[in-house]
Amino acid sequence: MPKAGIVTVVGRPNAGKSTLLNRLIGEKLSIVSSKAQTTRDKVVGIKTEGDVQMVIFDTPGLLNPRYLLQNAMRHAALQALEDADVIVHLVDAMDAKDLSLVSAAELDRTPRAPILLALNKADVLPADARATLAERAPHAHFISASTGEGIEALLAAAAAELPESPFLYPEDEISTQSVRFFVAELVRETALEQLEEEIPYSIACEVEEFREERSPVYIRAVLYVEKESQKGILIGHKGAQLRDIGKAARAKVETLVGAKVYLDLWVKVLHNWRKQAPALQRFGYRLPEERR
Numbered sequence: 001m002p003k004a005g006i007v008t009v010v011g012r013p014n015a016g017k018s019t020l021l022n023r024l025i026g027e028k029l030s031i032v033s034s035k036a037q038t039t040r041d042k043v044v045g046i047k048t049e050g051d052v053q054m055v056i057f058d059t060p061g062l063l064n065p066r067y068l069l070q071n072a073m074r075h076a077a078l079q080a081l082e083d084a085d086v087i088v089h090l091v092d093a094m095d096a097k098d099l100s101l102v103s104a105a106e107l108d109r110t111p112r113a114p115i116l117l118a119l120n121k122a123d124v125l126p127a128d129a130r131a132t133l134a135e136r137a138p139h140a141h142f143i144s145a146s147t148g149e150g151i152e153a154l155l156a157a158a159a160a161e162l163p164e165s166p167f168l169y170p171e172d173e174i175s176t177q178s179v180r181f182f183v184a185e186l187v188r189e190t191a192l193e194q195l196e197e198e199i200p201y202s203i204a205c206e207v208e209e210f211r212e213e214r215s216p217v218y219i220r221a222v223l224y225v226e227k228e229s230q231k232g233i234l235i236g237h238k239g240a241q242l243r244d245i246g247k248a249a250r251a252k253v254e255t256l257v258g259a260k261v262y263l264d265l266w267v268k269v270l271h272n273w274r275k276q277a278p279a280l281q282r283f284g285y286r287l288p289e290e291r292r
Ligand SMILES: Nc1nc2c(ncn2[C@@H]2O[C@H](COP(=O)(O)OP(=O)(O)O)[C@@H](O)[C@H]2O)c(=O)[nH]1
Pocket: 012, 013, 014, 015, 016, 017, 018, 019, 020, 031, 032, 033, 034, 036, 037, 038, 039, 061, 120, 121, 122, 123, 124, 143, 144, 145, 146, 147
């Protein structure tokens, strides 16, 4: 009998969750950055190997929300915890203060699914720190999402916890999310790479038009910011900054869709969208019931 189920990856911001998802799927699905809070919504990857199918959820970092968007982010992570058949609690081994998911993430109760502890960034962990951690957490998996160290053992441990079940998706599927979603994420990632300070946190991206039948493929995307001043910075002197973002983003999008792309990039202001429920819903972020 095959096995199939949901593997949810959770942890603090910057632990390496999105890097891990990409490593597991072997494709760049989830955007990665050294800036915390890059992942805003659940990202789904599907890994089918032999008679095991894992539906892997990458999640936003578990933190205490300070504004409405962060409420939606935490909600997405908590929902993914509820849905899990097995949980991978990913901790940055270089910053491993709290190894208990319940206290590190301030959960109200212990999740239903079994929890595997994975200590990431083993590639840069000094031997003595590793020995100390191994003593503190004898069952922990030492892994590196960057190099692949320890990943096979972690996968085997996760597979062992999955229920017997027919596959949930076709074997060649790698995600349940739309190409539009991934295009918007790649554009946002590029803006994040090229901009500094608080602006990356204020950007949302929406793909307004996607014409696959055209050659090159025509994509119109809008970058939303929260204030006029941010719009000016994003566009730059004579449009130079926006052109740079567009150029770098187009290359990534072409790799994703496997065709030449014309990326028509716009900037608009949606005042304080991170604090407004209707704006969040429009971008597809879901809020917990009490905040709607
Ligand atoms: N050295 C090292 N860096 C890593 C590893 N995994 C992730 N990173 C880096 O940690 C940062 C945060 O990674 P990301 O996947 O975005 O973390 P997330 O916030 O948990 O999704 C990025 O700069 C990654 O390149 C790893 O195994 N080793």
